[in-house]
Amino acid sequence: MQQIIKKYKLLLLCVSGLLTAFTVVFPKVGFLEWISLIPMAMVLITLSSDTNIKIGKMYGYGMVFFLPFYLVIYHWFLYMYPLSFMDVPKSTAVVVVLVAWIGLSIVQTVTSSLIFAVFAFVFRCRVFEKIKILSPFFVAALWATIEWSQTIGWWGIPWGRLCLGQTETSLTLLSVSLFGSYFVSFLIVAVNFCIAYVFLRQDFSKVLSVACVCMIVGNLLTGAVIKLTYNNKGNEKLTVATVQGNIPLNEKWNLETKLQTERAHTEYTKEAAENGADLIVWAETAFPYNLDEDLAEYFSSLADEKDVTIIATCFTLPEQQGKENVYSERGALRSYNSLIEVREDGSFGGDIYSKQRRVPFAEFVPMRDVISVVIPPLAELNMLPDDILAGEGSTVMHTEKGNIGGAICFDSVYENITLEAVRGGAQLLIVSTNDAWFDDSAENYMHTSQSKLRAIETGRYIIRSANTGISAIVNPLGEFEQELGVLEEGYIMGDVYLREQTTLYTVIGNLFAYICLGMSVVALGTSFFIYIKDRKVRKEQ
Numbered sequence: 455m456q457q458i459i460k461k462y463k464l465l466l467l468c469v470s471g472l473l474t475a476f477t478v479v480f481p482k483v484g485f486l487e488w489i490s491l492i493p494m495a496m497v498l499i500t501l502s503s504d505t506n507i508k509i510g511k512m513y514g515y516g517m518v519f520f521l522p523f524y525l526v527i528y529h530w531f532l533y534m535y536p537l538s539f540m541d542v543p544k545s546t547a548v549v550v551v552l553v554a555w556i557g558l559s560i561v562q563t564v565t566s567s568l569i570f571a572v573f574a575f576v577f578r579c580r581v582f583e584k585i586k587i588l589s590p591f592f593v594a595a596l597w598a599t600i601e602w603s604q605t606i607g608w609w610g611i612p613w614g615r616l617c618l619g620q621t622e623t624s625l626t627l628l629s630v631s632l633f634g635s636y637f638v639s640f641l642i643v644a645v646n647f648c649i650a651y652v653f654l655r656q657d658f659s660k661v662l663s664v665a666c667v668c669m670i671v672g673n674l675l676t677g678a679v680i681k682l683t684y685n686n687k688g689n690e691k692l693t694v695a696t697v698q699g700n701i702p703l704n705e706k707w708n709l710e711t712k713l714q715t716e717r718a719h720t721e722y723t724k725e726a727a728e729n730g731a732d733l734i735v736w737a738e739t740a741f742p743y744n745l746d747e748d749l750a751e752y753f754s755s756l757a758d759e760k761d762v763t764i765i766a767t768c769f770t771l772p773e774q775q776g777k778e779n780v781y782s783e784r785g786a787l788r789s790y791n792s793l794i795e796v797r798e799d800g801s802f803g804g805d806i807y808s809k810q811r812r813v814p815f816a817e818f819v820p821m822r823d824v825i826s827v828v829i830p831p832l833a834e835l836n837m838l839p840d841d842i843l844a845g846e847g848s849t850v851m852h853t854e855k856g857n858i859g860g861a862i863c864f865d866s867v868y869e870n871i872t873l874e875a876v877r878g879g880a881q882l883l884i885v886s887t888n889d890a891w892f893d894d895s896a897e898n899y900m901h902t903s904q905s906k907l908r909a910i911e912t913g914r915y916i917i918r919s920a921n922t923g924i925s926a927i928v929n930p931l932g933e934f935e936q937e938l939g940v941l942e943e944g945y946i947m948g949d950v951y952l953r954e955q956t957t958l959y960t961v962i963g964n965l966f967a968y969i970c971l972g973m974s975v976v977a978l979g980t981s982f983f984i985y986i987k988d989r990k991v992r993k994e995q
Contacts, residue, residue, distance in 0.1 A: 455654065459500045467519040470494035475526035477619040479896050481903065484619035484626075487642050488670070494519050495593075495650035502574040512574040516567030524559035524566075527614040530897035531555035539703040539891075554815070561609055569596045572978060579981035579988075587661055590647035592977055595970035597643045598636040602967040605868055608812075608820050612867055613900065616642045621903040624932050625677035631910050631930075631957040632676070633966040635869065640970065641669050684931055689951035692855055692882070694927065695726035696735045696919040700943035703890040715740060720756060722945040727760035731947055733855050735765045737921040738863050738888040744769045744789055750802070758800030763855050766794055767862070767886050772843070775806050782840040790843050791817065793860040793886055795853045805852055807860035808845030811868055816891075817842045848874035856881045856952040859914075863887040866904050869911055869964070876912045876960050881952035883914045888921040894940045898924055906932035913957040915950035 459466065470493040477487040501507050501515060531554045537547040573593055582588045597616075604612040617638035620627040630638055648666040652659040699718040701711060723734050743749055745768045757764045769789040772779050780788045791812075795803030812818045818841035848871050851858045859875025859882070866872070866885045875883065885905050889898045902924045909916045909928045916928040923940035927948045936946040 456500050456503075459496055460504075463497045463501065463515065464518055466493040466497050467515060468522050470497075471519040471521075471523035472526060474616070474619075475523045475614070478527060478614055478616065479529075479900065481619050481622040484621070484623055487616060487619040488645055489649065491643060491646035492650050492653075495647045496654060498570060498573060498593075499577075499589075499647075499650060499654055502577040505578060507574075509571050509575055513567050513571040516570030517563055519570070520563040520566045521559060524562050524614060525556070528555055528559050530892050530895040530900075531558075533892045533895040533897070558611065562604065562611070562614070565603065566600050569593065569600060572596060572974070575985075576977050576981045579984040581977050581980050581984065586655075586658055587665065590644050590651060590662070590665075592973065593647050594640045594644035595973045598640045598967055598970040599974050601636055601639055602964065602971065605870065608814055615639055617907065618900065618903050621906045621932065625674050625681065627906075627932060628677035628680040628910060629673055630907060631680060631913060631959055633962075634911060634959050634964055635907050636964065636967040636970065638673075640966070641673055645669055681931060686951040686953070689953050689955075690856070691949050691951055692732050693730050693947065694733045694735065694917055694950050695722075695729075695731040695945050695947040696737075696917055696925045696927070696938075697722045697726070697740075697945045698737065698920060698923060698925045698938050698943060699740055700922050700941060701740075701890070702922075703888070716752065718943065723756060723762070723764065724760055726945050726947055727762040729947060731762060733763045733765065733853075733917075734945075735884055735886065735917050735919040736767055737919045737925070738767050738791070738886045740921060741766070741768050744771060744787075745774060745792075745794070753794075753796045754800035754802070757796040757798060761798050763798055763853060764796040765851075765853075765858070765860075765884055765886070766796055768792065768794065769842070770794065770806055770808065775808070780843060784840070786840055788840050788843050790845055791862055792845075793851065793862065793884065795851050795858075797854055803851060803853055805849055807849045807851055807862070808843070809862035809865055810845040810848070810871055811864045812842060812844055813864050818844075848872070848878060848880075850875055850878045850880050859883045861885045861908070863889075866901070866908060869908065872908045872912050872914075873960060873963060876914060880912075880914065881954060882950060883908065883912065883916045885916055885918040887918070889924075890922040898922075898940050902926065911957065911959045913955050913960065914953055917950065 470491060473490040474487065477484050477490055501512060531551055535547050535551045536544050537550060573596060601612060601615050604610045615635055617635040620638060627638060645666050648662040651662050697719055699715055701715050719736060719740060726734055741749060749768060753766050770792040771787055771789050782788055790808035793807040797803060814820050848859060851860060857879045859872060859880030861871050872883055889901055892898060905916050905918050905928050909930050910932045913930045915930060918926045918928060923938060923942055925938040925946055926934050927936040927950060929935050936948040938944060938946045
C-alpha cells in the first residue's frame with residue numbers, strides 16, 4: 455500500500471484538499487469531513503517514515519494539499535468581478551480579484567503547510583515512538599493551533615475552520631459550547647488520522663479503532679445531552695425584528711438610492727413595530743454616512759413615532775464617543791463604523807459599539823505605502839477616502855431592552871469579540887453586516903455559519919441583520935428560528951430570550967487551543983533536543 459501511496463501522493467493530496475474544502479463550503483455534506491482527510495493523512499504518515507525525503511520537501515507537499523483547499527475556500531472572491539461599485543477598467547478588476555483570491559490563499563497556505571514539516575520532523579525524532587497512539591492527536595493539536603493562529607494580525611482570517619463543515623449537523627457541533635470551535639476541528643483531524651493509522655499500521659489498530667469510535671460517539675452524545683437540557687426558563691422574552699433593505703453596493707451613495715433606503719427602512723420598521731417588535735436591528739452601513747444632525751433626526755423621529763428601540767448603524771466620530779477627533783493626512787475627520795441605540799423616545803443611548811476587525815482593502819489599507827507601489831489598484835480598493843478607525847474593545851450596549859453585545863461584519867469571524875461581550879454582561883448578541891460585495895455566492899452562507907458558531911459558544915441568541923442577506927435569528931443551539939435569504943427585501947421577526955446562562959466556553963475561553971499550542975511546542979522542543987543529541991552522537995562516532 456505504501457508504494458501506491460507514494461506513487462499517487464500528489465493526486466491524493468489534491469483530492470483530499472479539494473474534498474475537505476468542499477465540505478466546509480457546503481456543510482450539508484459535512485459528514486464527509488470525518489473521512490475526507492484520510493488520503494492526506496496516509497500520505498503524510500507514509501512520507502514522514504521515509505527519511506530520504508527532506509523536511510523542506512515535506513513542507514512542499516503540505517502546499518500541494520493546502521493550496522487547493524484554500525483556493526476553494528476563497529473562490530467567492532471571483533464574485534466581486536467586475537468591481538461594479540468602483541470606477542475601474544475591467545482589466546484592473548481582474549487583477550484585483552485574482553490578487554485577493556490567490557494572494558490570500560497563498561498566505562494561509564504558507565502557514566498551514568507547517569503542519570506537514572513539523573509533523574515529519576517530530577515523527578522522525580521518535581518523540582511518540584513509545585506511545586504511538588499519541589501521533590494522531592499530535593497532528594490534530596497542530597491543526598487546531600494553526601486555526602487559532604489565523605485569528606492573529608490583520609492578515610489572519612479564520613475562514614476555513616473545519617468545524618464550519620458541521621454547521622448543518624448540530625449534534626456534532628454543540629460541544630463548542632464546552633471547549634470552543636477548535637475542539638471540533640481537533641476531533642475531525644484526530645478521527646481521520648486514527649483511521650489512516652488503522653489502514654497503515656496493524657500493530658495498534660484495535661486501540662485506535664476504539665479511540666476513533668469513542669471520539670465520534672462521545673461527541674454525538676455530548677451534543678444530544680446539550681440539546682436535551684437546553685431551555686430558556688427564567689429568561690426575559692423579547693420580540694425582535696431585523697430589516698433587510700437589499701440595496702446594491704454600487705448604488706449606496708447616490709441620492710436616489712438614499713431615498714430608497716430611507717423608504718425601505720421606514721416602511722419595514724413601522725410594519726414590524728405595529729406587529730409587536732420591541733427591538734429592530736438594521737444592517738451594517740444601511741446608512742453609510744456620519745451621524746450628523748439630519749441622520750440623527752431621521753433615526754430619532756422614526757423611533758419616537760413608532761415607540762420602538764432601533765439598533766442603527768452609521769459612521770460616528772471619536773468626539774461622539776467621548777474621545778479626541780482623529781484626522782487623516784489630508785486633514786479629513788476619520789470615523790468609526792458603529793452600532794448605536796435609538797430609544798423609544800427618540801433619544802440616543804450612551805454606549806456605542808464600533809467595529810474592531812476592519813476589512814483589509816475595504817475599510818483600511820494595510821502597509822499602504824508598500825501596497826501603493828507594488829499593487830496600486832489594490833490600494834485604491836478602499837471604499838472610503840480614508841481608513842476608518844478600529845473600535846477599542848467589545849463595548850456592551852446597556853439598552854432599555856437589555857444588555858446587547860455587538861459584532862459588525864468581519865467581527866463575527868473572531869470568537870474573542872463575542873466572548874468578551876458576553877463576559878462583559880451581554881444577554882443578547884447582534885451581528886450587523888453587509889455582504890453585498892459578493893452577490894449570491896458561498897461567502898454569504900459561510901459568513902452566516904460563523905454566527906451559528908458564536909451563538910453556540912456563548913449560549914446567546916444572535917440577531918443577524920444583513921443588507922442583502924442572509925438575515926436571521928439564531929438560537930443558542932446554532933439553529934435558524936427565522937431567516938430571510940440572499941437578495942431578498944423585507945424583514946423577519948421573532949422572539950428571543952435575554953439569557954444569563956454561562957457556557958463552559960465563556961468561562962475557559964480558548965483554553966483548549968492553548969493546550970494544543972502547548973502540546974505542539976513541547977513536542978517540537980523535545981524533537982529539537984533529540985535531533986541535536988543524535989547529531990552530537992554521530993559526530994563523536
